[in-house]
Amino acid sequence: MFNIVKANEPLIIKNVNILIYGEPGVGKTSLANTAINPLTLDFDNGIHRSDNRKDVFVVENWKVVNNNMNDFMKLLSGYNTIIIDTVDTLLDYMGAWIIEQTPRYSQPKYKLQFYGSLKDEFAKLIGRLRTLGKDVVCLAHMKEKDEGDLRIKRPAITGGSYDRVMQLSDFVGYLFIKDNKRTLDFNPTDFWFGKNSAKFDQLQVPDFKSNPDFLSNLIIEMKNSINKQTQAQAESVITITKYNQRIQDSKKPEDFNFLMSEMSNLKNGVKVQLWENMQKKANQLGFEFLKKEKKFVAKQEEVTTTKELEQDNIDEYLDNTDKVVADDSDFIF
Incomplete structure (x- = not known):
């Protein structure tokens, strides 16, 4: 019925x-x-x-x-x-x-x-x-x-x-x-x-x-x-559902990179939807996408070098000195 x-x-x-x-x-x-x-x-x-x-x-x-x-x-x-x-x-x-x-x-x-x-x-x-x-x-x-x-x-x-x-x-x-x-x-x-x-x-x-x-x-x-258009739309739904599940199952940067190579031949409209979901999932796992290399990698932690620390201390000293000079009207060089 x-x-x-x-x-x-x-x-x-x-x-x-x-x-x-x-x-x-x-x-x-x-x-x-x-x-x-x-x-x-x-x-x-x-x-x-x-x-x-x-x-x-x-x-x-x-x-x-x-x-x-x-x-x-x-x-x-x-x-x-x-x-x-x-x-x-x-x-x-x-x-x-x-x-x-x-x-x-x-x-x-x-x-x-x-x-x-x-x-x-x-x-x-x-x-x-x-x-x-x-x-x-x-x-x-x-x-x-x-x-x-x-x-x-x-x-x-x-x-x-x-x-x-x-x-x-x-x-x-x-x-x-x-x-x-x-x-x-x-x-x-x-x-x-x-x-x-x-x-x-x-x-x-x-x-x-x-x-x-x-x-x-x-x-x-x-x-x-x-x-034919409605058939193509139905096929797109199946494709999106399949790849979304694989995106959710991905655990390593290599998983995302492999999926990207598979998705290269998909229609643009389908790729756009999947790409947004892929970026979101990768970000949740701590991965980032390198545009130049066109691949996902684990995010690198920022390491502060000794030279950078020394420069930070100098900058802080100069900032404090400027404040003293500005506030001390009796200071004469």
Whole structure:
């Protein structure tokens, strides 16, 4: 019933949330419909303009959906990918429903509460779709915003909900025309927003008739990339745990030096954590690290030589003499 994923076990990602934005007519809906077994939730009533349409459910208001949520979820159960077209219109519908439930939220002084409820309602929907194991593709129009000397392209999403939509998106891609060809870029640049944990290069979108599974294949790559990262994180935890135990078991400088040679091939992030623990343990045992020789040695006790003692006595004598001279006004040389 309950499944706890241990720190040293990979956390497998089974579904992703994607946000794709661009100008009207650039082919966002057609692109989204190349995902596996998709259902488009048409909030804009513009699905008829797509040249690659699959199954569609036209949503005219959020009240009907919210009042019949269980039936709505059953409706979606037979699909692998849910397309929200567009997310901004969905938020408009949700906003109208929220104000209908709480009329005072229409007043300017309740603006923060309104946007808080709107963000919660959207997150609740995405959470339900995740629970069903669905991949979610949110579509949005593009708008430009001046930031200093630059004009930045970003998703056209209702102000207070923008950050929440971006947070819930695993990938954010900008779709545009370049050299008369559709181009999809998940990389954030100086000119548009993006989110790209898979490190995709700028992608040329193929003709959908010749490659009807373009987004489906891309989503597989997204999941593989994320899961490789979580696998690497799990392996790092195992490595850190193993070496930390060996650090605690070390008793001699030679033990630490041997560990250092073994750790030389580890990833930098792992080495940093282990190095801090190694220095702390070595210091507790009375060892020090010689940077020039790059090795641990036992700390040397400071030995005061006869010459140093003689110089200390001279310095002390001069200090005392200075005090006498300064204090004795009758002293004449």
